[in-house]
Amino acid sequence: MARPYRLLAVGVPLLLLALAACAPLKTLNALSPGGASECIEGVAYGEGPRRKLDVYRPRDLRGPAPVVVFFYGGNWVGGARDDYAFVGRALASRGIVAVIADYRLHPEVSYPDFLRDAAQAVAWAAREAARYGGDPKRLFVMGHSAGAYNAAMVALDPRWLGEQGMRPASLRGWIGLAGPYDFLPxxxxxxxxxxxxxxxxxxxxxxxHVRAGAPPALLIAAAKDKLVEPARNTGQLAALLRAQQVPVQENYYDSVRHTTLVATIAAPLRWLAPTLDEVAAFVLKPPA
Structure with missing residues (x-):
């Protein structure tokens, strides 16, 4: 009887990966439970259809919860917040209020307009999170790929939050998943x-934009990332932060690639890497 169970243990993950390869984000959302959270959709943080966000909050809130504003990737030309419901649900299941924000994309805008959108979404969370059970004093920004770039710039370059009357020090920390932090030329x-x-x-x-006093960072990358080279980007940024005495945690996973890294936050693919565990631990008990 042991052999069928071994086959099942191998076959189910392979089936999930095959489904994810066909329609990755919709599949992950469909297979990700949402019972532990409730979602408030389409909240405007600015003008226009691309400046809206969804809020995922735990159903069993027992006090103000930390808040994570998440920005997705897509090379600044694609992406939509409803494709990342699995991120919001997963974070909410760990006692975190998650804000999944859209931002304007090229060709409608170019650098640095999407950074202004990102900072505006973070400022919205600082003002409004308490209405949704969040603690604005425990505010984090997080992103994957291009979204991790947005998160890094909001956390490190004071220009963008400064336009919103805030400072990077207003953040309790930030999380970058496979982010491009040094891509010139x-x-x-x-x-x-x-x-x-x-x-x-x-x-x-x-x-x-690395400087002393920057918010603590959790940097995660795929060890064999072929799109965003991990040593040049994640490794170099981590080293620069440490040189300025900024608390930083740096993790590399062998079993994922650039696009599957964020997918491991979803319940069906958590066996690939402990991404959600690491993010939740950092947010719930960030370094001093």
Whole structure:
């Protein structure tokens, strides 16, 4: 009887991966339980259809909870907040109020307009989180891929939160999943017009904004990422932060790739990497 169970243990994960390969985000949302959370959809944090967000809060809130504002990837040309319901549900299941925010994309806008949107969404969370059971004094920003770049710039470059009357010190910490933090000269043809190549400003790169007193960071990457080189981006940024005495946790996972890293937050794929566990631990008990 042991052999069928072994086959099932192997076959179910493979089936999930096959489904995810066909329609990854919709599949993950469909297979991710939402019973532990409730969602408030389509809340405007600014003008226009791309400046809206969804709030996921735990159903059994017993006091103000930490707040995470999440930005998805998509090379600044694609993505939608409702595709990442699995992130909101997962964070809420760990006692966190999650804010999944849209932001304007190219060609409607280019650098740095989407950073202004990101900062505006974070400022909304600082003002309004208490209405949804969140604690604005425990505010984090998080992102994957291009969204991790947005999170890094909001957390490190004071210009963007400064326009909202805030400072990076207003954040309790930030989380980057497979983020591009040093990508000049730009090689990806899709990214070039987003950042005005060949006239891309040097200060568009997060590595140039590392300074003492920056918020603590959790940086996670796929060890074999072929899209965003982990040593140059995650490793270099972590080293620069440590040199400035900024608390930083740095993790690399062998069993994931660039796109599947964020997918491991969803219940069906958590066996691939402990991404959700690491994020929840960092948010619930961040370093001093």
């Amino acid at each position: 730009i090689e990806n043809p899709t990214t070039k017009p987003v950042f005005h190549f060949p006239d891309t400003p040097t200060d568009s790169q997060p590595i140039h």
